[in-house]
Amino acid sequence: xxxxxxxxxxxxxxxxxxxxxxxxxxxxxxxxxxxxxxxxxxxxxxxxxxxxxxxxxxxxxxxxxxxxxxxxxxxxxxxxxxxxxxxxxxxxxxxxxxxxxxxxxxxxxxxxxxxxxxxxxxxxxxxxxxxxxxxxxxxxxxxxxxxxxxxxxxxxxxxxxxxxxxxxxxxxxxxxxxxxxxxxxxxxxxxxxxxxxxxxxxxxxxxxxxxxxxxxxxxxxxxxxxxxxxxxxxxxxxxxxxxxxxxxxxxxxxxxxxxxxxxxxxxxxxxxxxxxxxxxxxxxxxxxxxxxxxxxxxxxxxxxxxxxxxxxxxxxxxxxxxxxxxxxxxxxxxxxxxxxxxxxxxxxxxxxxxxxx
Amino acid sequence: xxxxxxxxxxxxxxxxxxxxxxxxxxxxxxxxxxxxxxxxxxxxxxxxxxxxxxxxxxxxxxxxxxxxxxxxxxxxxxxxxxxxxxxxxxxxxxxxxxxxxxxxxxxxxxxxxxxxxxxxxxxxxxxxxxxxxxxxxxxxxxxxxxxxxxxxxxxxxxxxxxxxxxxxxxxxxxxxxxxxxxxxxxxxxxxxxxxxxxxxxxxxxxxxxxxxxxxxxxxxxxxxxxxxxxxxxxxxxxxxxxxxxxxxxxxxxxxxxxxxxxxxxxxxxxxxxxxxxxxxxxxxxxxxxxxxxxxxxxxxxxxxxxxxxxxxxxxxxxxxxxxxxxxxxxxxxxxxxxxxxxxxxxxxxxxxxxxxx
Numbered sequence: 001x002x003x004x005x006x007x008x009x010x011x012x013x014x015x016x017x018x019x020x021x022x023x024x025x026x027x028x029x030x031x032x033x034x035x036x037x038x039x040x041x042x043x044x045x046x047x048x049x050x051x052x053x054x055x056x057x058x059x060x061x062x063x064x065x066x067x068x069x070x071x072x073x074x075x076x077x078x079x080x081x082x083x084x085x086x087x088x089x090x091x092x093x094x095x096x097x098x099x100x101x102x103x104x105x106x107x108x109x110x111x112x113x114x115x116x117x118x119x120x121x122x123x124x125x126x127x128x129x130x131x132x133x134x135x136x137x138x139x140x141x142x143x144x145x146x147x148x149x150x151x152x153x154x155x156x157x158x159x160x161x162x163x164x165x166x167x168x169x170x171x172x173x174x175x176x177x178x179x180x181x182x183x184x185x186x187x188x189x190x191x192x193x194x195x196x197x198x199x200x201x202x203x204x205x206x207x208x209x210x211x212x213x214x215x216x217x218x219x220x221x222x223x224x225x226x227x228x229x230x231x232x233x234x235x236x237x238x239x240x241x242x243x244x245x246x247x248x249x250x251x252x253x254x255x256x257x258x259x260x261x262x263x264x265x266x267x268x269x270x271x272x273x274x275x276x277x278x279x280x281x282x283x284x285x286x287x288x289x290x291x292x293x294x295x296x297x298x299x300x301x302x303x304x305x306x307x308x309x310x311x312x313x314x315x316x317x318x319x320x321x322x323x324x325x326x327x328x329x330x331x332x333x334x335x336x337x338x339x340x341x342x343x344x345x346x347x348x349x350x351x352x353x354x355x356x357x
Numbered sequence: 358x359x360x361x362x363x364x365x366x367x368x369x370x371x372x373x374x375x376x377x378x379x380x381x382x383x384x385x386x387x388x389x390x391x392x393x394x395x396x397x398x399x400x401x402x403x404x405x406x407x408x409x410x411x412x413x414x415x416x417x418x419x420x421x422x423x424x425x426x427x428x429x430x431x432x433x434x435x436x437x438x439x440x441x442x443x444x445x446x447x448x449x450x451x452x453x454x455x456x457x458x459x460x461x462x463x464x465x466x467x468x469x470x471x472x473x474x475x476x477x478x479x480x481x482x483x484x485x486x487x488x489x490x491x492x493x494x495x496x497x498x499x500x501x502x503x504x505x506x507x508x509x510x511x512x513x514x515x516x517x518x519x520x521x522x523x524x525x526x527x528x529x530x531x532x533x534x535x536x537x538x539x540x541x542x543x544x545x546x547x548x549x550x551x552x553x554x555x556x557x558x559x560x561x562x563x564x565x566x567x568x569x570x571x572x573x574x575x576x577x578x579x580x581x582x583x584x585x586x587x588x589x590x591x592x593x594x595x596x597x598x599x600x601x602x603x604x605x606x607x608x609x610x611x612x613x614x615x616x617x618x619x620x621x622x623x624x625x626x627x628x629x630x631x632x633x634x635x636x637x638x639x640x641x642x643x644x645x646x647x648x649x650x651x652x653x654x655x656x657x658x659x660x661x662x663x664x665x666x667x668x669x670x671x672x673x674x675x676x677x678x679x680x681x682x683x684x685x686x687x688x689x690x691x692x693x694x695x696x697x698x699x700x701x702x703x704x705x706x707x708x709x710x711x712x713x714x
Contacts, residue, residue, distance in 0.1 A: 078465045079465040110437060153663045155660060228586075245653070246646065248638035248639070277603050280437055280439075280604055281605035289603065292601070300514065303511055
């Protein structure tokens with residue numbers, strides 16, 4: 001067992017923001033990244049939490065990203081908005097596009113936001129969850145570093161390419177949200193098994209010869225597999241097209257080629273589609289729509305052994321809001337070093353790392 | 358081996374149309390259904406081909422659907438259209454909404470079409486393929502009869518809930534399209550294994566007690582499983598929400614309750630989202646976007662063992678355009694009976710039935 005430091009959410013936000021500032025990020029960039037990191041810690045999605053701070057800083061120090069640019073919002077069509085991330089990170093451009101996207105969805109019924117030229121290492125769900133908290137329904141797609149072989153293939157091409165979805169709930173209930181990679185597992189889950197000397201389940205990966213492997217090291221050198229075979233591979237391909245060519249931005253393999261310093265923080269596009277449910281029914285009675293979807297959720301939960309997507313995150317949220325965030329001491333010490341303007345290239349892994357779904 | 362009758366595509370269209378007319382469908386309904394059936398036969402998606410004609414007629418004869426209604430197009434918002442199917446079948450309302458949807462996407466960048474109160478037993482891909490043939494990108498979602506248990510659950514709730522996607526290609530190449538159920542297998546694949554005395558692969562189904570089964574009979578009495586576990590289950594849930602409550606239309610389990618005659622032709626909603634790629638890039642250079650996506654397709658096909666989604670359909674299309682459609686004699690004889698205004702309730706199965714992906 002290692003030691004932990006316990007901090008509340010305001011402190012986590014403050015630590016992240018001051019670390020980012022000390023490392024050369026502008027106030028706006030630092031605050032937006034810190035909000036994403038803090039949301040992830042709050043919901044115990046630790047791979048997008050404080051653990052991720054080093055990824056942002058490594059990418060900046062490698063000279064591949066800007067920490068001070070100001071993203072720019074523009075119109076591409078009456079229902080399509082674009083935020084040029086200007087080679088910074090995705091949280092700030094998403095925040096800048098958020099209100100405009102929600103407004104366009106409320107005006108036209110459906111609208112889309114293209115975020116371009118942004119390094120994507122943040123959790124994807126916070127943006128779709130935020131839209132659903134405002135009564136909207138959203139879909140999000142982002143490409144990633146090329147780690148996944150297409151179905152039937154033998155080498156990496158697709159990113160782990162997450163797709164996220166959110167749907168609002170009535171009565172102050174938090175939205176139903178999922179945010180899932182189109183790979184069978186997160187890359188971090190393979191790295192954790194490597195560290196812990198554990199083997200991989202069948203269906204996660206192939207080795208450099210394209211043969212199925214249960215060995216984490218061989219998997220990391222070979223390729224991850226899509227979830228659900230051909231169907232997951234189709235979804236991974238769709239995400240490539242929607243986050244890449246549709247937006248005039250990079251495919252995962254192109255982002256991989258561009259990431260010369262191998263920071264693992266690919267630069268590219270992100271597509272958010274947002275719908276206002278009220279505009280999809282003649283009477284615009286959103287409350288009736290939400291009562292209707294509750295019927296489905298009750299029917300799901302009536303079956304023992306099921307849960308709603310995101311329910312684990314919300315349980316964690318209640319826990320951390322009361323009990324604070326447990327930060328591994330070695331991670332905390334590194335953050336304190338970074339906050340002094342220091343830096344170490346040593347790769348940190350921390351007991352208790354996990355990826356929440 | 359059974360006998361076959363070979364007909365060309367014009368003849369398939371004509372047979373279907375005249376059968377439908379003889380059975381009480383209006384000219385417009387008959388022609389639209391026949392176009393969907395003929396497209397499915399052309400591409401050897403036989404479960405949506407002539408085999409399906411009996412489903413349309415059974416549903417009409419059960420008094421659950423209209424064969425003569427005229428669907429009505431209306432505006433719900435500047436980027437959201439609705440076609441009320443008036444309890445007929447989906448092909449005609451989709452055709453009626455098609456041009457308006459494409460026009461709105463070209464005007465606003467992104468637009469949506471809600472098809473309501475339509476019996477959905479048609480193939481989903483023809484509509485998204487048609488949009489992509491016009492240079493657009495489309496997503497489609499439709500709920501279905503309740504056959505699939507949510508992940509972790511033990512009884513049917515979700516439909517097989519297909520999701521379809523299309524992306525245009527340059528130089529006259531047919532679009533890349535996928536149309537995939539969110540269940541591990543099509544229901545028809547289980548029925549075919551039952552008929553042939555074959556067992557099911559692991560992961561397809563559970564029995565009435567919620568236990569995994571490889572027995573087709575137990576599977577049909579129990580529940581099918583989502584593809585890819587929790588992730589496929591999330592997608593099935595998303596399709597329920599997008600085709601049901603979002604559109605003010607039925608969830609799969611509600612459609613199942615309403616299908617008193619157990620025709621297997623559920624009535625409900627269908628959502629199509631359509632985007633004009635040119636509106637998603639500053640220079641509106643669609644050709645550059647399509648050249649870019651070709652880079653991805655080449656990289657996929659560079660890997661031995663891969664194929665693009667829909668490639669098997671296009672191979673079949675080339676074949677049937679030259680060689681015609683092989684119709685099992687017993688199916689053909691039944692169609693001739695129906696064309697004389699006759700009817701049999703005997704369930705037909707035909708050697709060679711299969712579901713193409």
